[in-house]
Amino acid sequence: MTQNSAEKTPVTLLGLGAMGTALARTWLAAGHPLTVWNRTPGRAAGLAGEGAKAVGGVAEAVAASGLVVVCLLDDASVGEALADVDLAGKDLVNLTTTTPAQARDRAAWARERGARYLDGGIMAVPPMIGVPEAGGYVFYSGAEAVFEQHRETLAVPAGTTYVGEDTGHAALHDVALLSAMYGMFAGVHHAFALIRKEDIDPVAFAPLLADWLAAMAQGVHLTAGQLRSGDYTQGVVSNLAMQVAGTPTFLSTAEQQGVSPELLRPYFDLMARRLAEAGGEEDLTGVVDLLLR
Known part of the structure; x- marks a missing residue:
């Protein structure tokens, strides 16, 4: 020593x-x-x-x-x-x-x-x-x-x-971040499945996907602000009604590409439920409340 x-x-x-x-x-x-x-x-x-x-x-x-x-x-x-x-x-x-x-x-x-x-x-x-x-x-x-x-x-x-x-908060932060990671991976895997049978090089596609996810990740700050304020219409760019209206395109594309929609459909179902309950002018943040039991 x-x-x-x-x-x-x-x-x-x-x-x-x-x-x-x-x-x-x-x-x-x-x-x-x-x-x-x-x-x-x-x-x-x-x-x-x-x-x-x-x-x-x-x-x-x-x-x-x-x-x-x-x-x-x-x-x-x-x-x-x-x-x-x-x-x-x-x-x-x-x-x-x-x-x-x-x-x-x-x-x-x-x-x-x-x-x-x-x-x-x-x-x-x-x-x-x-x-x-x-x-x-x-x-x-x-x-x-x-x-x-x-x-x-x-x-x-x-x-x-x-x-x-609060002793539980380290574990809670850990699992919350990892849960978001797995949700991201689910989207990544669905995206690669969509192009899998096409003449598209996944290696060439990967930078486009990574850059898009990095850009979209900034949305977590908007969601956090809406949750804090309770105003889910604050700063909305693409409202819930517009996004729900677009979901059939994603499901149809998956069907046409021979890809299971099982990674997307549960989230789309939650979006539709929130639209029915709260109207279409807010953002996607209301889905958080649907997940609370």
């Missing part, structure tokens, strides 16, 4: 999947004393060769550091791994992907065991970890004191964005 590493916050990391391994390597490279544990011990061997202390038991790993970072498969894995471990006095940072409700429950569970708790939602894939220019970051929510105390250490693998004391 170098003098530099001795001055860095020691970290215990539980979980050495692809993401956990990437996190581990960035802390090691930055000089943080690192203790690692994984259910399958073999995964820790390479990191031990890079300077990590690999231990065979969770209790030993947790005892090694005041800051304990968890990156396991799911919430059940967290509960199982830490079930019989003394967490008193520890700062537990959970980067496992969970639901907001699971995050809140896990925070209460940690407090009952004497630990301070911070939840995280990782907005990156493993190759982005430790590469600042890649733009990856982690949402954090829960105990602000824990975040502030460990901000510098947590910022080593990826940028940090604190989203509040």
